[in-house]
Amino acid sequence: MVRCTSRMISKHENWVAVCPAAGLTAQAFVCARVGAVDLLLMRDGDRIFACERFCPHEQADLSQGRISDGRLFCPRHLASFDLLDGNMSAGWPSRDLRVYPARIEDDTIWVDAAAMDLTE
DSSP: OEEEOOOOEEOSTTEEEEEEGGGOOTTOEEEEEETTEEEEEEEETTEEEEEESBOTTTOOBGGGSEEETTEEEOTTTOOEEETTTOOBOTTOSSOOOOEEOEEEETTEEEEEGGGSOTTO
């Protein structure tokens, strides 16, 4: 299930609040926008991850994909991306997926805006 949010609240340093932590359940995706960046938040086990929402290969909406064994699979061409570093599976003529630091604090999911190019 995809839940989208559009309001962000600034916090100290460069972290922004994206959504309540309760909004992100196991294997669910949350779509959000910070500046000019469309984000995808997800949980895999006990860890949360944030990355760009659209596949760098064919711009497929990765919120329609799936997570397995620490990898996010594109729904269009089944390439996969490592959730830790964005590394794309071999054989695809594309750059890796952009991933961003994320954390849960005060029952809120925060993403490091300093890691993003908010003017894209």
